[in-house]
Amino acid sequence: MTATFSNFARSLTVETAFTVLAVAKRLKAAGKDVVELEIGDSPFDSTSSARKAGVVAIEENQSHYCPSPGIPPFLEAAAEFVSREFNIPAGPENIVAGPGAKIFEQFFCEAFLNSGDGVLVFSPFFPTYLPNVQRRGARVVFSVIRQETQFRPNLKDIRAFVEKDVAPKAIFLNSPHNPTGGITTQDDLKAIADLIRGKDIAVFSDEPYCHMVWKGKHHSLLEQPDMMNQAVAAFTFSKSYSMSGWRLGFAVTAQPVAEIIGKMINTTLSCTPPLVQFAGVAALQEDHAERNETMQKFREKVTLLTEGLNAIEGFTTIDPTATFYVFPNVMEVCNRLGITSHGLAMYLLEGADDQFGIACLGGECFGDAGHGFLRFSCAEPNERLTQALEFLPTAIARKDRIRKYLEQNTHFSLPTPYDCSIG
Numbered sequence: 001m002t003a004t005f006s007n008f009a010r011s012l013t014v015e016t017a018f019t020v021l022a023v024a025k026r027l028k029a030a031g032k033d034v035v036e037l038e039i040g041d042s043p044f045d046s047t048s049s050a051r052k053a054g055v056v057a058i059e060e061n062q063s064h065y066c067p068s069p070g071i072p073p074f075l076e077a078a079a080e081f082v083s084r085e086f087n088i089p090a091g092p093e094n095i096v097a098g099p100g101a102k103i104f105e106q107f108f109c110e111a112f113l114n115s116g117d118g119v120l121v122f123s124p125f126f127p128t129y130l131p132n133v134q135r136r137g138a139r140v141v142f143s144v145i146r147q148e149t150q151f152r153p154n155l156k157d158i159r160a161f162v163e164k165d166v167a168p169k170a171i172f173l174n175s176p177h178n179p180t181g182g183i184t185t186q187d188d189l190k191a192i193a194d195l196i197r198g199k200d201i202a203v204f205s206d207e208p209y210c211h212m213v214w215k216g217k218h219h220s221l222l223e224q225p226d227m228m229n230q231a232v233a234a235f236t237f238s239k240s241y242s243m244s245g246w247r248l249g250f251a252v253t254a255q256p257v258a259e260i261i262g263k264m265i266n267t268t269l270s271c272t273p274p275l276v277q278f279a280g281v282a283a284l285q286e287d288h289a290e291r292n293e294t295m296q297k298f299r300e301k302v303t304l305l306t307e308g309l310n311a312i313e314g315f316t317t318i319d320p321t322a323t324f325y326v327f328p329n330v331m332e333v334c335n336r337l338g339i340t341s342h343g344l345a346m347y348l349l350e351g352a353d354d355q356f357g358i359a360c361l362g363g364e365c366f367g368d369a370g371h372g373f374l375r376f377s378c379a380e381p382n383e384r385l386t387q388a389l390e391f392l393p394t395a396i397a398r399k400d401r402i403r404k405y406l407e408q409n410t411h412f413s414l415p416t417p418y419d420c421s422i423g
């Protein structure tokens with residue numbers, strides 16, 4: 001290889017969940033029993049009407065190119081769905097289909113950002129926001145969200161960004177929030193809309209967990225007056241309909257923005273596979289009851305994991321508000337063991353036992369503000385979650401193994417103790 005990589009390629013950071021997943025799969029292939037709580041995937045089957053419609057679509061040869069923004073039945077079904085469920089005033093002209101929600105991060109950045117523009121990102125954050133902002137040479141401004149305020153966005157920071165930044169241009173909002181499980185309340189959304197309305201500021205409103213709100217119901221920024229003109233909301237079939245591998249999602253936004261994103265799809269992906277979109281139409285129109293039952297099962301898992309973790313000394317988790325993640329503060333444990341939080345996560349997977357391991361992530365995989373936390377997903381059956389919970393206190397008590405693991409992985413030694421007064 002002689003051609004040198006671009007600066008962007010050399011600085012590219014990735015979603016650590018996929019890296020840890022590779023380690024977990026390798027250990028499993030070598031015979032280790034691993035409870036996989038690292039990746040935000042559903043342990044359930046894709047909903048049944050979606051599966052049937054996908055098969056029918058293949059048999060009916062819906063397997064050719066289609067319009068870049070999506071097939072009309074999909075655009076109509078998605079518009080009807082967000083109006084009905086989330087009170088978003090959308091028509092088919094406001095929808096663009098894509099292979100999942102993640103791709104819209106890139107298209108949003110390409111649609112609105114120029115070099116040097118300021119982008120407010122709440123930290124901890126979903127890891128792929130940063131590379132997408134960096135693709136455009138834009139500038140990230142962080143606002144820390146904290147456990148003591150249920151991981152809600154800090155309105156003072158938003159005001160300061162809008163009023164004082166040299167070139168404020170965009171905000172990445174993610175509610176319900178991965179990794180923390182917090183939400184932006186309806187009052188917060190109203191306040192955010194009031195702060196940005198009429199200004200040259202665009203919001204990426206990332207809403208993959210819209211059916212996983214365990215207290216109250218989901219609210220979208222797009223429900224607020226005029227926000228359709230200033231926001232791109234991203235939805236996905238990955239979580240609500242357990243369809244992560246189909247790769248299907250959609251964006252909701254003002255018609256001119258939808259047209260621009262349609263052009264971006266034209267120039268990159270050409271289109272989203274029509275047979276997958278047909279499966280999505282069936283999910284949206286016919287799978288409500290099954291989806292709601294599955295969401296209830298997730299809720300039980302989150303409760304099981306939260307209560308189990310809170311019973312372990314040194315683990316403090318907020319009462320779950322949303323998502324299928326549990327994000328305990330483990331600073332005390334890390335300080336006691338002299339290990340970073342991602343070091344602790346990797347120790348639980350690799351070092352704590354020869355036969356058994358737990359795959360999870362250190363909060364720092366989601367930015368510096370995640371230091372001292374662990375993220376567990378609920379992607380395994382309940383009895384496996386219980387097994388993991390039972391193993392945790394034993395694993396943490398194995399001082400000799402921790403010492404050995406840190407000797408072999410010195411980069412996981414905690415240089416200075418976490419400040420436990422900051423939640």
Ligand SMILES: Cc1ncc(COP(=O)(O)O)c(C=O)c1O
Pocket residue numbers: 040099100101102103126174178206208235236237238244248249
């Ligand atoms: C906050 C957030 N945004 C986007 C995505 C990507 O979802 P998709 O599978 O639809 O691309 C995820 C998936 O975990 C997520 O947690």
